[in-house]
Amino acid sequence: MMILKLAWRNLWRNKRRTLITSSAVFFAAFLSIAMNSIQDGMHQQMIQNVVGYYSGYVQIHQDGYWDEQTIDNTFTAEEQVQKVANDHPSVERSVPRLESFALAIAEDVSRPAMVVGVDPRLEDEFTKLQAKLVQGNYFAANGQEVIVAQGLLEKLKIGLGDTIILLGQGYHGVTAAGKYPITGVMKLGSPELNARLVYLPLQAAQEMYGAPELLTSLALDINTPDKSAQVAQTLQEDLPEGYEVMDWKSMMPELVQVLEADKGGNVILLGILYLVVGFGIFGTVLMMTAERKYEFGVLIGIGMKKIKLAATVLLETIFISLLGVLAGSIFAFPLVYFFHYSPVYLEGLKEAYEQYGFEPVLMTSIDLGIFVNQAIIVLVISCLMSIYPAIRIMKIDPVKAMHV
Amino acid sequence: MLLMILGSASAQDAASIIQKAEEVRRGIESSQSEMTMTIVRPKWTRTMSMKSWSKGDDFALIVVTAPAAEEGSATLKRSDEVWSYIPKVGRTIKLSRSMMSQNWMGSDLTNDDLVREVSLITDYDHKILKDSTIEGRKCWKIELIPHEDVAVVWGKVHMFVDQKDYLQMRTESFDEDGYLVNVMQASQIKSVNGRAYTAKMEIIPVEEDGNKTILEYTSLKFDVPLDETFFSVQNLKRIR
Numbered sequence: 001m002m003i004l005k006l007a008w009r010n011l012w013r014n015k016r017r018t019l020i021t022s023s024a025v026f027f028a029a030f031l032s033i034a035m036n037s038i039q040d041g042m043h044q045q046m047i048q049n050v051v052g053y054y055s056g057y058v059q060i061h062q063d064g065y066w067d068e069q070t071i072d073n074t075f076t077a078e079e080q081v082q083k084v085a086n087d088h089p090s091v092e093r094s095v096p097r098l099e100s101f102a103l104a105i106a107e108d109v110s111r112p113a114m115v116v117g118v119d120p121r122l123e124d125e126f127t128k129l130q131a132k133l134v135q136g137n138y139f140a141a142n143g144q145e146v147i148v149a150q151g152l153l154e155k156l157k158i159g160l161g162d163t164i165i166l167l168g169q170g171y172h173g174v175t176a177a178g179k180y181p182i183t184g185v186m187k188l189g190s191p192e193l194n195a196r197l198v199y200l201p202l203q204a205a206q207e208m209y210g211a212p213e214l215l216t217s218l219a220l221d222i223n224t225p226d227k228s229a230q231v232a233q234t235l236q237e238d239l240p241e242g243y244e245v246m247d248w249k250s251m252m253p254e255l256v257q258v259l260e261a262d263k264g265g266n267v268i269l270l271g272i273l274y275l276v277v278g279f280g281i282f283g284t285v286l287m288m289t290a291e292r293k294y295e296f297g298v299l300i301g302i303g304m305k306k307i308k309l310a311a312t313v314l315l316e317t318i319f320i321s322l323l324g325v326l327a328g329s330i331f332a333f334p335l336v337y338f339f340h341y342s343p344v345y346l347e348g349l350k351e352a353y354e355q356y357g358f359e360p361v362l363m364t365s366i367d368l369g370i371f372v373n374q375a376i377i378v379l380v381i382s383c384l385m386s387i388y389p390a391i392r393i394m395k396i397d398p399v400k401a402m403h404v
Numbered sequence: 405m406l407l408m409i410l411g412s413a414s415a416q417d418a419a420s421i422i423q424k425a426e427e428v429r430r431g432i433e434s435s436q437s438e439m440t441m442t443i444v445r446p447k448w449t450r451t452m453s454m455k456s457w458s459k460g461d462d463f464a465l466i467v468v469t470a471p472a473a474e475e476g477s478a479t480l481k482r483s484d485e486v487w488s489y490i491p492k493v494g495r496t497i498k499l500s501r502s503m504m505s506q507n508w509m510g511s512d513l514t515n516d517d518l519v520r521e522v523s524l525i526t527d528y529d530h531k532i533l534k535d536s537t538i539e540g541r542k543c544w545k546i547e548l549i550p551h552e553d554v555a556v557v558w559g560k561v562h563m564f565v566d567q568k569d570y571l572q573m574r575t576e577s578f579d580e581d582g583y584l585v586n587v588m589q590a591s592q593i594k595s596v597n598g599r600a601y602t603a604k605m606e607i608i609p610v611e612e613d614g615n616k617t618i619l620e621y622t623s624l625k626f627d628v629p630l631d632e633t634f635f636s637v638q639n640l641k642r643i644r
Contacts, residue, residue, distance in 0.1 A: 072447070103503070110500060165493050172448045173510030175474055177492040210473070 003308060007315035017291075018320055021284040025324025025382050026331075028277035032270060032374040033332040039266050040365035041340065043259050049189035049359060050255060051248045053127045056095065056219030057228040059251065060085060060235065063244045065216060066251060071100045071171050074214035075243070084238050085220055090231045092221040095122045098205045099216045102168030102176065104148075104198060106156035113152060114196045115166060117205020126221045129186070129199065136160045136184035143201045145183035151194035153185060160185050166198065171211035178208040189359045274381055282385045285317065289389040296393055297401025310390040317386030324382070325375045332371070339364040418530035418546050421565050426524055428570045428600075434459040437624040438469075443511050446614035452509065457628070463635040464518070467643045468509070479508070479518065480640045486515050489640045496637055512586075512607045512617040524563075527554040533562070538573040539591050541566045558585075569593070569600035584610050596624055 011018045051057055062075035075081075077096055085094040098117035103110050120141050124130045129147070130138045139145050146164060153159055162182055170176030180200070188194040206212050222231055228247035236245040249256050299309055343363035346353070353360040435458050442451045453470040457463075467478040476491035486499040504515045528548040536545050543564040550556045559580035564573045575588040586609055590602035601624060607617045633639075 072445070105495070105497060110497075110503075112502075165495055167490060167493075167497070169507075169510050172445070173443050173450050175477060175490065175492070175509070177490045179493040179495075 003312050007312045010316055011319055017288060022320045022324035024280040024284060025321050026328045029325045029328025029375060029378045030332050032273055033371055036370045036374055037336045037364040041363040044365055045363050055248055057222050057225045057248050058220040058232045059246055060218040061244050063242050071209050074211055074216050076213050077215045077218055088235060090222045090224045092223055095126045095219045096215045097217050097219055100209060102166040105165040106158040109156050111155050113198045115198045115200060117200045117202040119202050132186040133184045134187045139183055139201050141201055144180060144204050146180040147184035147186050147199040148182050149194045149197040150185055150187045152196060170209040174210040176209045278381045281382045285385050285389055289392050293401050296396055297398045300396060301398040306394050310393045313389045314386050318383055321379050321382035325379050329371050329375055336364045336366055340366045418532045421544055422530055423525050424570045425565045425572050429572055434628050434630045435626050436628040438622045440620050442618040444616045457630055459630050465635055478640050478643055481518055482635055484519055486519055487637055487640055496640055512609050527551055538564050543573050571600060571602050597626055599626055
């Protein structure tokens, strides 16, 4: 207890030294929290854009569909399947879809498109499709109209109210063709999806592809996205033969890879940051030890145990680090909080980000785990650095030390 | 020396055999036919009936007559262009470069196969390999290797040409690594106006198990008088 008091008083004996050392820790904590939060925020956003707003975290298909994604690998969504899915406690709703490729044709231009037949009501409840409209109206279940992504329309050089022709191959080789008025224009976060997606009411899509009652997938809206893999596995066991249940990580390994690669790059950056911070702290600790050599000598000379002195110095560094980490977290919080609720659109970096499929938006994550993790890491680094003065103290010869 | 002379002589022969075979295939002047196309897939098969007209190597018109859902779908070939008419949307579409490699009417033929811009005669080197027998007919087996600057997907083609009527009995197409990718197998030799033709053709993509496309002529006429204006985009919509 005395050591604690001593360490605390030592801190404020030389305020400037304490402030300089703790500001090094402060910047380290602040920067690593900000960096992690931005990275995590962008990743969450990307997952949300692709998985949350489109594919869903878990999907049910006919067995073998994912390896060979053709309209021939469709299934009829029997009530039994829907029931098994809907009865799972994590599943909020199951959303039927018929997805396939088609050529989208305007007057003179044609572009490859991804056609998605959806149940208008369920799809809106799940992916908030209606909220993504930037122009026009939503469609009805029995409508013969389409909602087209903005990027695709720009390439086709047509807009709201114009007619789009879809041409592709339907069920068992029939020609799938249809002509639809564009009732709505939507903007999608993922640049790739924004350049390809065409939404059609499920019935109209089934008609066009000559696949009445057939679905390519049943996307599941689940309330435990972190447990996607477990949910997929239980459902697979509960369902009869002939179906495959997949979570988003197995459906989109590329997305997982992009995220991993990005994280890997950041690990290096973070490593450098930690290194710089570590040496910064070490520098101040080194100076402090040299500065107080005489003081240490006197203390040991008058009979203080070396181990106790070392403990005091160790405690001092822990206090300084704690101070810095706390201040860093407190300062980082409003910044992170602000950018979480008002993300910044990075116009200048648009192309670079879109190449990787990221939306060029700077958005932070306010996951408490980031704060805790980064604070602990910085704290550990600075405590490691304080081992040096402890070792010096253990080796100190009071006569030599006082002989200045 | 003697070997060299022999070698060049047989090369000459191979080229002229191919040339003759191509003339026979085309029907020299023009043709009119009715045929069925059966698409075979592991889990389903589908048959379509169609009528076709052709003039020389540059013009062809094919229109679907059954099933009802596809009736009136038509494809027009004018030299290296392909046009498609889709009655469901009432539109005629000129196929773009990227669409040329897609399959035609869901079959194992691609749009490129219809156009066949590359000449078997001038764009390939020919060599007779050996004689073999197919469907009871003696055939030359001829190896065709495309010239380097020619845009073809094949590394080499083996063509079996009937020695009597110059019919193309079998064509094996290999990719650039030498793997067999595609087989065209003809059978049922018939004749009309004293001219022989193969009434049945199977197109087999070797790597896709259980897939093939069967083309069968139900009637065929050669040397039908057809005007070039018959092969127009306007006529594509009208033809039944």
